[in-house]
Amino acid sequence: MTGFAQPKHHPTESLLMAHAAGALPEALDLAVATHLAFCDICRADAAAHEALGGALLDAAPEGGLSRPAEGSLARTLARAHAMPAEPEQAPRPSPDALPQPLSDWIGPNFSDIRWRRIGGGVAQAPIRTRSGGSAYLLRIPGGVAVPDHGHRGTELTLVLSGAFSDKVSRFGPGDIEVADPALEHTPTAEPGPPCICLAATDARLRFNSFLPRVAQRLFGI
Amino acid sequence: MTALAMTIAIPETPRIMPRLGAGDRLTYGPRQGIGDRIIEHQSMSAADWTQELAAIRDTADEAAFARLFAHFAPRVKGFLIRGGATADLAEDLMQDVMATVWRKAALYQPGRASVATWIFTIARNRRIDGIRRARRPEPEDLPWGPEPEAEQAEVLALREETAQLAQALSGLPRVQRDLIEQAYFGELTHSQIAAETGIPLGTIKSRLRLALERLRKEMS
Numbered sequence: 001m002t003g004f005a006q007p008k009h010h011p012t013e014s015l016l017m018a019h020a021a022g023a024l025p026e027a028l029d030l031a032v033a034t035h036l037a038f039c040d041i042c043r044a045d046a047a048a049h050e051a052l053g054g055a056l057l058d059a060a061p062e063g064g065l066s067r068p069a070e071g072s073l074a075r076t077l078a079r080a081h082a083m084p085a086e087p088e089q090a091p092r093p094s095p096d097a098l099p100q101p102l103s104d105w106i107g108p109n110f111s112d113i114r115w116r117r118i119g120g121g122v123a124q125a126p127i128r129t130r131s132g133g134s135a136y137l138l139r140i141p142g143g144v145a146v147p148d149h150g151h152r153g154t155e156l157t158l159v160l161s162g163a164f165s166d167k168v169s170r171f172g173p174g175d176i177e178v179a180d181p182a183l184e185h186t187p188t189a190e191p192g193p194p195c196i197c198l199a200a201t202d203a204r205l206r207f208n209s210f211l212p213r214v215a216q217r218l219f220g221i
Numbered sequence: 222m223t224a225l226a227m228t229i230a231i232p233e234t235p236r237i238m239p240r241l242g243a244g245d246r247l248t249y250g251p252r253q254g255i256g257d258r259i260i261e262h263q264s265m266s267a268a269d270w271t272q273e274l275a276a277i278r279d280t281a282d283e284a285a286f287a288r289l290f291a292h293f294a295p296r297v298k299g300f301l302i303r304g305g306a307t308a309d310l311a312e313d314l315m316q317d318v319m320a321t322v323w324r325k326a327a328l329y330q331p332g333r334a335s336v337a338t339w340i341f342t343i344a345r346n347r348r349i350d351g352i353r354r355a356r357r358p359e360p361e362d363l364p365w366g367p368e369p370e371a372e373q374a375e376v377l378a379l380r381e382e383t384a385q386l387a388q389a390l391s392g393l394p395r396v397q398r399d400l401i402e403q404a405y406f407g408e409l410t411h412s413q414i415a416a417e418t419g420i421p422l423g424t425i426k427s428r429l430r431l432a433l434e435r436l437r438k439e440m441s
Binding site: 012013014015016017018021022023024025026028029030033034040041043044045047048049050051052053054055056057058059060063064065066067068069072073075076077079080083100101102104105129130131132154202 | 283294296300302303308311316319333334335339346349356358383386390391401402404405409410411412414416418425426427430432437
């Protein structure tokens with residue numbers, strides 16, 4: 001993504017490494033990959049962790065080789081010839097475009113998000129993950145706070161547009177907040193346009209007041 | 222080419238490579254064909270497989286692919302088995318990974334990643350969607366499209382760092398190395414993964430950051 005200042009809040013080094021190693025649950029992986037779309041520093045750091053993966057693959061650990069089946073090379077070439085051609089260049093995204101990783105789940109543009117109101121002007125859009133945690137988008141009107149909630153597992157909140165603040169700091173576009181189970185916070189959207197963020201957990205959210213608990217049951221967040 | 226040739230060739234490269242100016246471009250460039258410089262430096266650059274990928278891209282060279290396959294297919298298959306695949310599934314996914322290598326050879330960027338790293342990322346993604354049945358978020362292509370030709374100096378720097386990584390890995394105590402392997406071969410959960418590996422990644426990080434910064438400047 002261009003046109004944004006580089007983010008100030010980043011995933012932890014361990015999250016970047018787990019992303020590079022392919023060990024993150026799908027929901028968290030999506031949040032980290034989307035952050036990388038905003039952040040050159042983390043993109044480079046993740047690539048460095050991938051280089052370690054490449055070195056491991058190349059060094060072939062003891063007992064790590066497995067002989068291909070008879071005729072494997074010929075079959076692989078036949079498969080390669082049968083694969084559809086790769087597009088030469090990705091088209092330039094429109095101003096309404098979602099970051100690439102998200103667009104594969106939702107559609108190309110912000111206008112493709114199908115919002116459901118969950119009260120207090122807040123809207124939510126679940127993201128269907130095949131496995132591994134849950135992820136959803138939140139749209140919080142300017143000045144509005146989302147209910148105080150704690151977490152069972154790791155929760156990542158990535159700002160896509162607008163900004164929110166909580167007792168930790170201010171989070172703008174591309175910023176990611178990494179919350180562990182100890183953090184109970186009340187994110188408040190900055191006055192102005194709504195704050196749209198991606199929230200991802202490796203467990204379900206645990207709200208601390210009655211109404212949101214109902215919403216959690218109804219909407220599965 | 223053998224693994225032995227590789228461990229010997231790579232550390233020598235920076236010393237015997239003639240110094241190139243900043244304006245010199247990488248020989249592995251989009252649709253450039255094989256120029257004189259590639260032939261001139263073949264003895265050194267052959268060790269990192271970029272020649273094979275260039276030959277696949279430019280002339281659909283099946284012999285070059287066979288060399289690449291002989292080295293990487295058993296590694297990728299072993300990687301997938303360790304990640305939880307049966308031998309049959311691993312064979313199937315491995316063929317898919319290597320077919321993708323053939324198909325996407327033109328997209329490989331030698332200033333960004335070694336060939337082994339590039340193949341690792343393809344294999345990792347197939348492990349995620351083929352074994353874990355999760356979806357893998359595709360990294361965003363930088364909005365301006367494929368990278369312009371990398372500078373020769375960048376490619377050399379990456380080659381040197383790749384050799385340093387391999388050296389650092391082989392020098393690790395057994396227990397520590399096992400742990401890193403488990404992290405990358407799909408045997409640890411994300412909360413068990415610690416970023417402290419004992420492998421210095423600082424140099425490669427800062428160079429990749431500079432490369433991205435330069436790209437952004439070229440675009441603005």
